Amino acid sequence: MKKFWDANYPGGSYDAIGRRQGGVGNQTASQHTVQTVKATGGLAQSTDYNKPTRQPQDAAAISSSTQKVAELKKALLEMERERDFYFNKLRDIEIICQKTSEPGLTETPLFRDITRVLYATEDGFEVPEGTALMQKS
Numbered sequence: 001m002k003k004f005w006d007a008n009y010p011g012g013s014y015d016a017i018g019r020r021q022g023g024v025g026n027q028t029a030s031q032h033t034v035q036t037v038k039a040t041g042g043l044a045q046s047t048d049y050n051k052p053t054r055q056p057q058d059a060a061a062i063s064s065s066t067q068k069v070a071e072l073k074k075a076l077l078e079m080e081r082e083r084d085f086y087f088n089k090l091r092d093i094e095i096i097c098q099k100t101s102e103p104g105l106t107e108t109p110l111f112r113d114i115t116r117v118l119y120a121t122e123d124g125f126e127v128p129e130g131t132a133l134m135q136k137s
Contacts, residue, residue, distance in 0.1 A: 094118050 097115055105111055 090118065
């Protein structure tokens with residue numbers, strides 16, 4: 001840009017009216033804008049042909065996709081509530097089992113089955129370090 005300025009600026013004080021070469025002359029910028037808008041019929045002329053335009057079918061697809069996203073969000077919230085509900089129930093059962101200290105009760109097959117189910121892991125699951133699990137029988 002500096003190279004262009006140096007090549008085209010003759011030096012001395014800047015004479016805006018002289019640079020216009022008798023064009024618009026004494027008009028202010030707002031008057032020039034009004035004349036430009038009147039000349040183009042109030043429409044902005046765009047030369048950007050690479051800009052994508054939205055077609056009516058695009059609007060329908062966007063509307064459909066937005067509706068599907070809303071439905072999926074609603075389903076996700078319901079599933080999270082259900083997950084939390086059952087997790088809290090299992091956690092309560094675990095706390096009851098951990099508080100049970102009666103020797104006769106902890107030796108029953110039912111108690112062992114409950115603790116086995118509570119502390120069972122899936123293949124590939126690793127127990128975090130520092131977490132003690134009850135021994136499987």
